[in-house]
Amino acid sequence: MSVSSALLLGIVVVALAYGVVIYNGLVRLKHNVAKAWANIDVLLKQRHDELPKLIEVCKQYRQFESETLARVTEARARVAAAREQHDLPALGAAEGLLRGGLGQIFAVAEAYPELKANEHFMQLQSRITALENGIADRREWYNESVNLHNVRIEQFPDLLLARLFQFPPQPLLEFASVEKADVDVKALLGT
Template structure:
């Protein structure tokens, strides 16, 4: 009789231990994925910061040639301020989109000044901005891939049970706006 009770208690303990190990392994996997998402966003953020740090140099270079284009410079400044005050991924993406639109206007202004287009400093800044835009595009793609893996993982059975127990939330993807889908036509060559 006592042996039967001890045997049942032992089986129950083994089952509880196996369930606990199973839950802990899923939890740890979800933690790794969530941290990868946060790291991927940090990489996007680094590239956006680089982009926003380049902008004042470009603006100052253009200002010397196009002093009367104040509204364009104001748009760039507003976009940069919006990015600096962004507290969520969505807000940062929206500020980035604002800056993309402001840069289109800025480069359209630059197009009207051939001496500006020939300026070595302006050319170098354009090249750095172009490289940064490529890095941003790659970082955004990597972020979205990482978010997709995380979101799938928290939605699959049995991970969704553990995700629900520990409040793992779905992350939002960085999406391209309709304005970003329009390819700007800018020619910097004379």
């Protein structure tokens, strides 16, 4: 074997090894995004299961705002549908509505001392608040995983393999601006 043949073979081997390293990195990032989504999905499912209990406790107080409860129920259904279809833009919009509705329930509950003192209501409020915080943490991790994935598939030379093996960009999980707005407690309490 001549020196030039050995050199060429060495370059091919190094290039293939480098390609394998890049491919494995892309696969790892793809699975990190899937894992981050699965973690969010678990918390969304848990919260989905807790919301009917909260609504039932609130319904026990006849004068509690049925419009607020109906909004939360509708938003819950939208979140479930978007979650099942893995439709992240729709999920983000539905999450915004749901979080806004939950904020209204908790704010309106301030006007009902009996409800606020109800042990079951307090446990559910605490549980749902903890789930909301967990969802926010997982959303941050998901978006970071998506960002790393999306940047990597656009960088050279990774983009060559990403295009060859069809690694598509992943969408960020963004919630609607409704969620970011402050809750007008005075308006909710009618004061």
